[in-house]
Amino acid sequence: MRRRSLLAGAVAATPVLATGCSGGGDSPDGSGGRTVLRYGMWDPLQVPGMRKIAKAFEAEHPEISVKIEVTPFDAYWTTLKTAMRGGSAPDVFWMNAVNIQLYASNGVLRPLDEFIERDGFDMGVHPGELVGMYSYGGERYAMPKDFDTIGLWYNKELFDRAGVPYPDDTWTWDTLRDAAAELTDPSRGVHGITGEMWRQYTYYNTIPQAGGYVIRDGRSGFDDPRTIEGLRLWTDMIDRGWSPSQSAMTDTRGRQLYLSERTAMNYDLSAMASQMYASPAIRDHGGVAVLPRGRERATTIHGLANAISGKSPRAGAAWEFVKFMGSRRAAEIQAREGVTISSYAGTQDIWVKSMPEFELRHFIDMLDYAVPYPASKYTAAWENLQTQLLGRPWTGKGGIEEAARTLARQMNLALEQEK
Numbered sequence: 001m002r003r004r005s006l007l008a009g010a011v012a013a014t015p016v017l018a019t020g021c022s023g024g025g026d027s028p029d030g031s032g033g034r035t036v037l038r039y040g041m042w043d044p045l046q047v048p049g050m051r052k053i054a055k056a057f058e059a060e061h062p063e064i065s066v067k068i069e070v071t072p073f074d075a076y077w078t079t080l081k082t083a084m085r086g087g088s089a090p091d092v093f094w095m096n097a098v099n100i101q102l103y104a105s106n107g108v109l110r111p112l113d114e115f116i117e118r119d120g121f122d123m124g125v126h127p128g129e130l131v132g133m134y135s136y137g138g139e140r141y142a143m144p145k146d147f148d149t150i151g152l153w154y155n156k157e158l159f160d161r162a163g164v165p166y167p168d169d170t171w172t173w174d175t176l177r178d179a180a181a182e183l184t185d186p187s188r189g190v191h192g193i194t195g196e197m198w199r200q201y202t203y204y205n206t207i208p209q210a211g212g213y214v215i216r217d218g219r220s221g222f223d224d225p226r227t228i229e230g231l232r233l234w235t236d237m238i239d240r241g242w243s244p245s246q247s248a249m250t251d252t253r254g255r256q257l258y259l260s261e262r263t264a265m266n267y268d269l270s271a272m273a274s275q276m277y278a279s280p281a282i283r284d285h286g287g288v289a290v291l292p293r294g295r296e297r298a299t300t301i302h303g304l305a306n307a308i309s310g311k312s313p314r315a316g317a318a319w320e321f322v323k324f325m326g327s328r329r330a331a332e333i334q335a336r337e338g339v340t341i342s343s344y345a346g347t348q349d350i351w352v353k354s355m356p357e358f359e360l361r362h363f364i365d366m367l368d369y370a371v372p373y374p375a376s377k378y379t380a381a382w383e384n385l386q387t388q389l390l391g392r393p394w395t396g397k398g399g400i401e402e403a404a405r406t407l408a409r410q411m412n413l414a415l416e417q418e419k
Contacts, residue, residue: 040093049337104136147303167289194254209294223408301370
């Protein structure tokens, strides 16, 4: 019950729009008798696309107005919890894999199965990994809207200067190490490689490539020798000076190093393509490749989804909006904005063609071997342990094996408390 009191409703933020939809018995609460839906999100880069989607929705459903509210990510989840306790959460809001099980298990999200089955909505149009990611206890709690995978971004000019061939799908970890060594140029302050979102997004990709796992059947995989092998790929490159240590990136993230051409390669999200494209230098000589192969091929898939507050008195209208957001029409609008990859099958080419200078199709091709972002009911609890226990090896001070085993023991205690 103490855990349950943590939550109680949905999100809050700052405004931007209005649109429409059939209320399904919901009470009108706006001017002119229209039902007003509040829609919570955190990324300002996606606001223009969401506005266009909302306008298209309003044209089909003139009885509903959608008010977009934007809260910066750093405050989003705290604001959401506060809004849930106070009953002031948005009707529809963004959800991610880290938090879905926590929110669904606390009963603050509206299950979607009754709506899906009533309307015969085909969830097969979205990647199965995402549909499964947003399910809990055999029920679906959110509609996928987009996805991202991780690719190898590289700087062609730095490769040409070092005489290193560009990455392609034949690359292995050995190729990656060799290239990182050759591309590192201390005299110019250039590292061979770095990883964005250092811990989670970087090693959540190399661990499955090594055949290891982060979490399986409620147990930590950080003490698995293959998991440690995946972690060691990065700590070894840090120890050798081919990749900057975590302490060296206290004020500068890996993405900034790549954008400022101080690193030749960067593991990063497909969702960052528009930011890369906005940099003239990277647009001119930046490239993308699939991730190098370890024991296996793998990349992490994640994506955002739209959830309905369990306390919304406008659930019928909220479902109509969520359903529209999960449709081909909304996906095509989102894809044309170029910010993120729409999850609706067959709409990804629009995104790929939106930035022809990059070979963005690699992010789509990697769907064939993508693994879901690891999560449990209280994901944040053990991800915080990762921050504490793996920090030292990432500063170039070694000890990854013992740190990983200690993490596994403490993570298993945290997972046990979830039961």
